[in-house]
Amino acid sequence: MDVIEKIRQLVALMNEQNLTELEVEEPEFKVRIKVSQGEQYMAQAIPETMQHLEAPREPPALQQGPEPAVTAPPTKKETLAEITSPMVGTFYRSSSEGGEPYVTVGTVVEPDMVICIVEAMKVMNEVKAELSGEVVEILVQNAEPVEYGQVLFLVRPIEGQ
Numbered sequence: 001m002d003v004i005e006k007i008r009q010l011v012a013l014m015n016e017q018n019l020t021e022l023e024v025e026e027p028e029f030k031v032r033i034k035v036s037q038g039e040q041y042m043a044q045a046i047p048e049t050m051q052h053l054e055a056p057r058e059p060p061a062l063q064q065g066p067e068p069a070v071t072a073p074p075t076k077k078e079t080l081a082e083i084t085s086p087m088v089g090t091f092y093r094s095s096s097e098g099g100e101p102y103v104t105v106g107t108v109v110e111p112d113m114v115i116c117i118v119e120a121m122k123v124m125n126e127v128k129a130e131l132s133g134e135v136v137e138i139l140v141q142n143a144e145p146v147e148y149g150q151v152l153f154l155v156r157p158i159e160g161q
Contacts, residue, residue, distance in 0.1 A: 006029075006031070007031060007033070010022055010024060010031065010033055011033060014033060014035070018090075018145075019035075020034065020035045020088065020145050020147075021033070021034045021035070021088075022034075035145075079157075080136055080137075080154040080155060080156055080157075081131055081133060081154070081155045081156075081157050082151045082153070082154060082155075083115065083127070083129060083130070083131075083151070083152050083153040083154075083155060084149050084150060084151050084152060085118055085127070085146040085147065085148060085149065085150045085152055086118065086125070086127060086148070087118055087120050087125065087148055088120060088145075088146070088147055088148050089118040089119050089120035089121075089125070089145070089146060090118065090119040090120075090143060090144070090145055090146070091116060091117075091118055091140045091141075091142065091143070091144050091145075091146045091152065092116060092117040092118075092119060092124075092142060092143060093116055093138070093142045094117075094142075095117065095124075101142075102114055102115050102116055102117075103115045103116070103135050103138075103153075104135065104138075105135055105136065105137065105138060106134065106135065107134070107135045108132075108133070108134050108135075108158075109129035109131070109132065109133060109134075109135060109155065110129060110132055111128065111129055111130050111131055111132060112128055112129075113128060113129045114126045114127065114128055115127055115128065115129050115135075115152075115153065116152060116153075118146060127152070129155070131155060131157060132157065132158045133155040133156050133157040133158050134155065134156045134158070135153055135154075135155055136154045136155060136156050137153065137154040138152070138153055139151055139152060139153065139154065140152050
């Protein structure tokens with residue numbers, strides 16, 4: 001089986017398992033495949049025993065990081081706090097499909113309040129607000145994949161907190 005066919009099979013496996021990144025190392029090659037925010041695949045194959053092959057180059061558009069989300073600027077120069085994803089996984093607004101979301105825009109949160117779930121490897125991880133404030137914006141859609149450090153919520157901190 002040639003390298004290209006192996007990469008095609010790996011991409012199919014990623015689709016089946018809903019993976020965002022995969023790295024495989026075999027004696028004849030090493031490949032790392034990552035899904036960017038726009039659902040485009042980036043593959044970097046590094047043949048170790050085939051010196052005559054050159055690793056595929058990524059198009060310039062894929063070399064740049066994901067574009068930041070467009071949001072309205074805060075009014076009156078207020079500073080909004082960001083609540084970020086603690087891990088790579090799938091973002092869920094509620095504990096069950098069709099259930100009430102933990103928070104909505106306008107919800108006042110407390111530091112120990114659960115605001116969402118990030119599923120990673122079939123484990124549901126509760127994400128807590130870790131601050132007091134009002135949810136101003138939810139930047140991620142339900143069941144959307146998220147990256148480590150990705151901003152999930154913008155919160156207007158309560159004065160004195």
